[in-house]
Amino acid sequence: MYDRILVPTDGSPEVDPVVEHAVELARVHDAELHAIYVVNTAGYASLPADSAIEGLGTMLNDQGEGALDRVEELASGVTVERVLVEGAPSKRIVEYAEREGCDLVVMGTHGRGGIDRLLLGSVAERVVRTSSVPVLTVRVEREDVDDDD
Numbered sequence: 001m002y003d004r005i006l007v008p009t010d011g012s013p014e015v016d017p018v019v020e021h022a023v024e025l026a027r028v029h030d031a032e033l034h035a036i037y038v039v040n041t042a043g044y045a046s047l048p049a050d051s052a053i054e055g056l057g058t059m060l061n062d063q064g065e066g067a068l069d070r071v072e073e074l075a076s077g078v079t080v081e082r083v084l085v086e087g088a089p090s091k092r093i094v095e096y097a098e099r100e101g102c103d104l105v106v107m108g109t110h111g112r113g114g115i116d117r118l119l120l121g122s123v124a125e126r127v128v129r130t131s132s133v134p135v136l137t138v139r140v141e142r143e144d145v146d147d148d149d
Contacts, residue, residue: 002029006102006133008036008093008123011067015108016074018138022106023075031103034081035071036096037064038089090126097133105133108140 007022009015019035026033039060061084068082085092097105109124128135 002026002031002103004032004034004100004102004104005029006034006036006093006097006100006105007071008038008089008105008107008127009067009071011037011063011070014140016070018106018108018140019071019074021136021138023078025104025106026075026078032081033071033075033078034083034096034100034102035068035075036083036085036093037067038092039064039084039086040089041086042088089123090130093123093127094131094133097131102133105131105135107135107137109137110140 002025005022005026007019009019022033025031039057064084068080068084072080072082083096085096093105093107096102105127107124107127109122124135124137128137
C-alpha cells in the first residue's frame, strides 16, 4: 500500500514517537522512509547581516543534520533517505512529497487550538490542507506542559 513514506522532523524529542510510527509503517509495508528537515529561513531572513548572526545558517543546518541523525537512529533496520532543505516548512514538505511520489506523510501535531493555533499557525494543518498526498498526523505531547487531568 505504501512504497514511500515521508516523515518531517524538527529534531525535538517529542517527535520521536512520530518517527517511530513512520518507521513501523515503513517496516510493515517494506517502504522507503524519507526524513525531511526544513530550515525555516523565514525566521531569520529579515535579521541584519552582522557578525553576531554570521554563523546562524551553519548552526541551523547542523541542527537539521542532528535531527536527521536521530531519525536514522530510531529507524534501525530501515534505510532512510535524508533531506535537508530551506524555506517555508509546510510548502517544502508538500513539494517534496509530491515531487518524490510519496504515498504518505506522517507528521506530528501539537494539538493546539483556539488562539494558540491562530497566533502560532500549524505546519501540520497547512500540510493537511495543501497536500495531494495523504497525511497521517500523530499527536505530540509537549514535555513543558503540565496536565491537570
